[in-house]
Amino acid sequence: PKPFETTPAVKMKSYACQRRTPLKHHNSFLTDALEILAQNAEFSENEGRSVAFRRSASVLKALPHVVRSMGDLKDLPCLGEHSLRVIKEILEDGTSSEVESTRQSEQFQAMKALTDVFGVGVRTADRWFREGLRSPLDLIPTGQKLNHAQQAGVKYYNDLNTPVTKKEAMVISDIVEKAVKAVLPGAIITLTGGFRRGKELGHDVDFLITHPEEGAEERLMPKIVNWLDNQGLLLYQKTTRNSYLESKDGPARPASNMDRFERCFSIFKLEQLESDTHTETSSYNSGRAAGTEERHAGSTWRAVRVDLVVSPYSQFAFATLGWTGSKLFERELRRWAGQEKGMSLSSHALYDSKQQRYLRANSEEEIFAHLGLEYIPPSERNA
Ligand code: GTP
Ligand code: MN
Ligand code: MN
Numbered sequence: 001p002k003p004f005e006t007t008p009a010v011k012m013k014s015y016a017c018q019r020r021t022p023l024k025h026h027n028s029f030l031t032d033a034l035e036i037l038a039q040n041a042e043f044s045e046n047e048g049r050s051v052a053f054r055r056s057a058s059v060l061k062a063l064p065h066v067v068r069s070m071g072d073l074k075d076l077p078c079l080g081e082h083s084l085r086v087i088k089e090i091l092e093d094g095t096s097s098e099v100e101s102t103r104q105s106e107q108f109q110a111m112k113a114l115t116d117v118f119g120v121g122v123r124t125a126d127r128w129f130r131e132g133l134r135s136p137l138d139l140i141p142t143g144q145k146l147n148h149a150q151q152a153g154v155k156y157y158n159d160l161n162t163p164v165t166k167k168e169a170m171v172i173s174d175i176v177e178k179a180v181k182a183v184l185p186g187a188i189i190t191l192t193g194g195f196r197r198g199k200e201l202g203h204d205v206d207f208l209i210t211h212p213e214e215g216a217e218e219r220l221m222p223k224i225v226n227w228l229d230n231q232g233l234l235l236y237q238k239t240t241r242n243s244y245l246e247s248k249d250g251p252a253r254p255a256s257n258m259d260r261f262e263r264c265f266s267i268f269k270l271e272q273l274e275s276d277t278h279t280e281t282s283s284y285n286s287g288r289a290a291g292t293e294e295r296h297a298g299s300t301w302r303a304v305r306v307d308l309v310v311s312p313y314s315q316f317a318f319a320t321l322g323w324t325g326s327k328l329f330e331r332e333l334r335r336w337a338g339q340e341k342g343m344s345l346s347s348h349a350l351y352d353s354k355q356q357r358y359l360r361a362n363s364e365e366e367i368f369a370h371l372g373l374e375y376i377p378p379s380e381r382n383a
Pocket of ligand 1: 199
């Protein structure tokens with residue numbers, strides 16, 4: 001008999017794509033704080049700093065227990081000096097002064113409110129902040145020039161900042177399915193993004209569309225959009241053509257993380273679900289997020305952001321993996337591929353630099369295998 005036999009401590013792997021990260025975890029009181037600092041770093045376009053905080057938070061999300069003391073963090077990867085200092089303060093005092101002052105700061109709050117407008121990025125929000133703007137409501141009197149996306153973003157600000165429920169996502173799923181089947185029988189539609197990872201709420205609904213017959217999917221998006229528009233289901237849409245074949249910089253090396261699929265950023269006009277229209281908990285008109293268009297009491301519809309992406313069948317596995325997220329999980333997959341495997345991963349393909357060839361895959365499982373990684377199911381990619 002071995003009286004003091006213990007289970008060996010699980011050693012936490014250092015890349016998020018090597019770990020299982022469930023949706024619900026035990027350390028939100030720490031990860032929320034670190035993510036405030038990450039977001040603040042994004043607002044000042046300090047990407048390195050932002051990623052460092054996000055990686056720290058992600059490690060804590062993968063822990064199977066609550067962190068109660070600094071000793072619990074022994075041997076964990078990715079925890080930098082700054083993150084450790086913040087964690088220590090929270091464990092000792094309940095809050096971190098840096099996090100709280102960030103949260104309270106006028107700049108952080110304004111940048112948050114302004115970037116919450118659909119179509120507004122950090123650059124634009126920062127310029128507006130320096131011009132004295134503090135909220136989307138300030139955009140109207142100052143007569144700011146807004147592009148079409150931003151106009152829609154301001155108009156539907158309240159709705160677009162009201163989380164999409166899984167129930168709503170399912171209704172939209174049915175609509176998208178109907179539209180796609182009508183214009184291309186045999187097409188395959190997959191729900192991607194946060195809802196595929198098991199989230200109950202999302203900021204939008206993401207879909208990936210393909211067809212088993214390679215080439216049948218070409219120029220499909222305009223047909224889908226037309227169908228939806230004819231049914232009066234679209235409040236806004238911007239379709240971008242597939243630029244994958246035209247690109248000169250090689251398929252696995254897109255200029256940024258942006259991929260080259262035919263895609264559509266849209267805003268759906270969703271008929272209110274019967275059960276949601278008369279409830280007091282409905283957040284429409286709650287006043288929390290001041291929008292610019294008063295919604296009539298009893299309005300029967302609401303605006304919901306929907307992303308549609310069309311991929312050729314041969315790239316479908318890569319596209320599915322690339323559009324399921326989380327964003328940090330995706331970033332870590334690409335970093336793993338490049339730094340540990342000498343490979344280059346995108347939402348289109350996987351290139352092996354040593355063998356100087358593309359590696360084919362018909363499923364996400366095969367891509368993980370090519371990368372020498374244990375398969376992580378979508379519900380555990382919540383890094
Ligand atoms: P919520 O929508 O906030 O609930 O979370 P989410 O994880 O669904 O986020 P989002 O809809 O922003 O993105 C879904 C996935 O698509 C993430 O993994 C992103 O990395 C990915 N994604 C978003 N935009 C692009 C893009 O332009 N190109 C590629 N390749 N991926 C993208
Ligand atoms: Mn999403
Ligand atoms: Mn999206």
